[in-house]
Amino acid sequence: MAPREADAASVAATFEGLVGPWVDEMYRAAAAMVGEADARDVTQEALLDAWRGFARIRDPERVRAWLHAIVANRSRKHLRARRSRPRVVPILDWPEGTVDDRSTVLAERDRLDQAFDALPADQRIALVLHYVLDLSVPQVAAALSVPDGTVKSRIHSGVERLRAVLTAEDKL
């Protein structure tokens, strides 16, 4: 969150003070939504949007939620524009954790990647906001300006698609 010291308002009123602390999180959310290869561009676009809209922010202390919405919007535009472009497949880092069978983990992650990349943009964004940024359903709904029920539906549908991959993997 933004600083809470006595001069918080002074600091928070500057763009740097408000947005700077969230750049990392914006980038990571963008990476989860659109992939690391495009995360930089999406984050930059989102930062530009944030700057342009900065003067209209009446409630600086809610800047994190506002930035979530901006990153989500930029990611959505990016994903929709990317439909016709060739897909860049990154070389994966080795997943952390205790695993016995590396090939199984890689296969699972690859299939999850394929399933995730095939999800509609709105489902991807809802999943990231919920599972990566730990936003509650109402918080995701507020960020995306959609009803709670819509968020639940998007998360449920996305999870079911990913769960289907896991189930298939488990049967192998």
Added chain:
Amino acid sequence: MSDEERIRAYMRGRADVSVPDDLRRPTAASGSRRRWAIWSARAWARLAVAGLVMAVLVVGVLSGLQMPTGPRSPSTPPASGSTLSTSQTPDPRFPSEVAGLPVISVAHAVELLRAGKLDGEAVAVAGYYQEVVPSCPYPGRYIGPLESWCRFDAFADTQSDAQLCEPEGSNGMSCHQPTGTYLEPFFMSETSGDVSTWLTAGATGEPAALVLIGHAGDARQWQCTASTQGECANAFIVDRIAWAPGQDVPLAAPQTGDQQSGKPITPRMTLAKAAAAAGQGDNVVTAAAFRAGDIATIDPRWNFAGDNILWLVRSLAQGALSQGEETRPETVSLVDDATGRLIDSHPLKVGGDYQPARLWQMATVHGLDCCGNNELAFYRVQSDNGTLVYEGVVPGGESGGTDSTTFGGSYGSGPLVLPAGRYSITTWLASYEGGAMGTPRDECSTQVTLRPLDDVALDADYPAGQTCTFRAAPSPS
């Protein structure tokens, strides 16, 4: 591990990436000029708009560029060191006419602006645009919507005059303040279309060739402080980008948002229908949908409250231009998005008899640690005849410290601009989440009489556990 946990772990793995250092911290150089790293090819391409902006902003205050810290001429820089062009026609690459208006040069537009001939009058101006927004220190005061603070941009007759930044070295830029004769256009929330699409040109962000339709003497000058109003009155407000290389830029409704909740506005009507409802048809230069309670931030002569959607439509006076006529009076109309009814219209030019007062809202809550609480202060303002003219959060940020929070009164805290008269004012505290206000508490009320040109700041003081009282506070200056 359950499926849910595996999915969560997978999702978090997607976000487990290293943030590029240059995204957070561009390079910096000392001296009279400043150098910034450019984040990527796309950021480079968008430099003219603001790719540079964030790099600079994230890094902090610059040493090289002199930051404007006080009022300065926003649109028409001093002529010192420059000679006004006598040419009234721009570079031949530009069209000679757009939207029925003759296209004139920047130098000529500056002459007209200085002569007061653009007050409420639309003009079409051709030129080259580049913008740099540097990092700036906290201004320590209220910045009006038409004040040129923390920006360097130039709309000039030649590409070289508008060129504010050049590549330097393999990974940097050097920028300087604009020189020569130029305008500083204000692209506002009501400006037609997606402005950012057009403000960049080429792969290296050279100044963009544009034809802008705009005006001066905007009513928002009253949202500036009394001491900066003159500067704000000279701001060149862009109604529409009318032309970009190779094409006429179509009129389009911009994406607007609820200024309190930040949520996007989704009107029912199309721009064409709103224009038709306003009786303006092809004469429209911009039209945008706003929450009724936000209309006063676009044209403070209208004070509405409520969440219903209204279209603000600006249009040119009808009829053909006579020989030598270069500008055209604008009319601004309001159309109800739900019913298509024309609510009101008036000339864009502010009448000399418009002598409103400024009312600055504040609230100080003791026993509430600053800042970032869910608790906000709200104001309701009703005119003597009971008409609701404002209802919403106290605008602006929060300040204070341990055990005390003041809402409004500084950066971002624009005034209510109200006709002289007697007003009932009620304040309360409530939570505010996701654009929804919680149950109001600690309501208190007072009445004020505003005289023409009054500058009144009211601070609703909430002692811990006691009844609120109102006290006068210094007006932003």
